[in-house]
Amino acid sequence: MTVTEIPTHDELFPGFRAFDITTPEVRIRARVGGEGAPLLLLHGYPQTHVMWHRIAPRLADRFAVVCADLRGYGDSGKPATASDHAPYSKRTMAADMVAVMRALGHERFFVAGHDRGGRVAHRLALDHPQCVLKLATLDIAPTREMYRNTTEAFAPAYWHWFFLIQPAPFPERMIGADPQAYWLKKCGSGSAGLAPFLPEALAEYLRCFRDPAAIHASCEDYRAAAGIDIAHDDADGGRKVAAPLLALWGAHGAVGRCFDVLGLWRERAIDVRGHALPGGHYLAEELPDEVGAALSSFFLADRASSPGRAPSP
Template identity: 75%
Template sequence: MIVDRPPSPLFPGFRVVDASTPETTIRAAIGGSGPPLLLLHGYPQTHAIWHAVAGRLQERFTLVCADLRGYGCSGKPPSTVDHAPYSKRAMAGDMVALMALLGFERFHVAGHDRGGRVGHRLAADHPDRVERLAVLDIAPTREMYRDTNDAFARAYWHWFFLIQPAPFPERMIGADPDAYWLKKCGSGRAGLAPFDERALAEYLRCFRDPAAIHASCEDYRAAASIDIAHDDADGASRLPMPLLALWGEHGAVHACFDVLALWRERTADVRGRALPGGHYLAEELPDEVAAELAAFFGEGARP
């Protein structure tokens, strides 16, 4: 079932819906025309990260900008001891169901941060659904944990804080969620400058929900446990579809990892480069990101 919701000023002309999937409800903004492209956000944000990129791509693609489960206005199902409800496998399943409800059996995927990790698992579990995959400012989860060094641990301290057993991080964040969000997202080279005031207000509004704080912690707990088990179960298999990796040359991923080399461990056809920004590329450099995505997904357009 799909229920229409009030339109968003960040996505003029887009339809905003809540879609009932087998396990939860997913909020999405849908607009544009052309081949379907699913856009997934990262932590601790919502689909609003794509507002500037969407305006630059909507004439070439049908865009589906979705909130991951646990984030934004999507559902926040209860978790379990093994964190399976917040595994990237579960999150990917939501997106397959969402796209099917919208009539899209095959589609492109682009994901930033956590959304890129969901995109990776979606492509691994459902290779028949994903034509091409783009990931923004990440390397594969398992390999990043494996190759963590002092510099990365200091820059990505939240990876190790959020996986602590509940309810410790939830209580710490919940004491002042705005201060936490602004510290987490505003400590980079660009500070808070990349964020549109309307998007920032939406991020903070959504993150104040204690259920969203808990769900986002569960997302990271899953990443450090069951997600790695799923990666290990893939064995030597690699993604069959082309993958584009973009990352910020002023971010920790660029400083600490050989991004293309790590993605080549997980997929056969990889290309990509650093862009002159930090972590929040879709909001810092929307022109560059839109151009890269249009060129990459345009290569894979069906005649």
């Protein structure tokens, strides 16, 4: 694996450096900054690591923060897919992140994920329990359980779950006809509209999402979620996440309205706690103070179990 620094000129992550980490399978773009216990932050759809720009600098005085673009998103690589969508399974994405953290000198770490990133974090904790000290999820319940408990209220709120899994290239062509209009519709239809998104961050999201390869890869992410990811969940049997898990969700979003978030996570993890926050889906940008405080409190509790300071890349 190689770690290559990438020059950056934006002010979204003051004091952070950008790196490309090339693993045997894919190149991953990451922002790295801060000192302390290693903390991996993973983004959701259809965003990039930039979604953490209001939180990562706040955490950098207590954590060695790594904000990574998942494969297929942002400036990370977008590998070819397969008929079973395995290259975009959460198992594969989780393995990417283990490789990234090891390349940066972190064998054990905390992880927080929003939306798709939370699903990657869930699989990471299951497949690599030796790596994950604690994990936090933002505005999700487990994928399998959400699909299996679909209701009239959930389906229209999460219409994209059923649209994006349609066979290629149908959704790709529909989105590709006007990627910006699709992005703004998808992300601006919540209770807060587009207000949570800083113009500079929004410009980054749109720059990355206009790439046809990113549109295709993100569809593959959802196709994997509805198929091979559920197969992996079923193969787990009764095995649960052993690491402590914090679930946060938006009181004004669909997940909290449609699901018993803590109840579903307790079916999949041993030690679960959490609560709703007074926002919608995009909590990291809507409520950075509340989210940052909740993550810090959770991860820094019981410091005896936390890893020590890791070397800079």
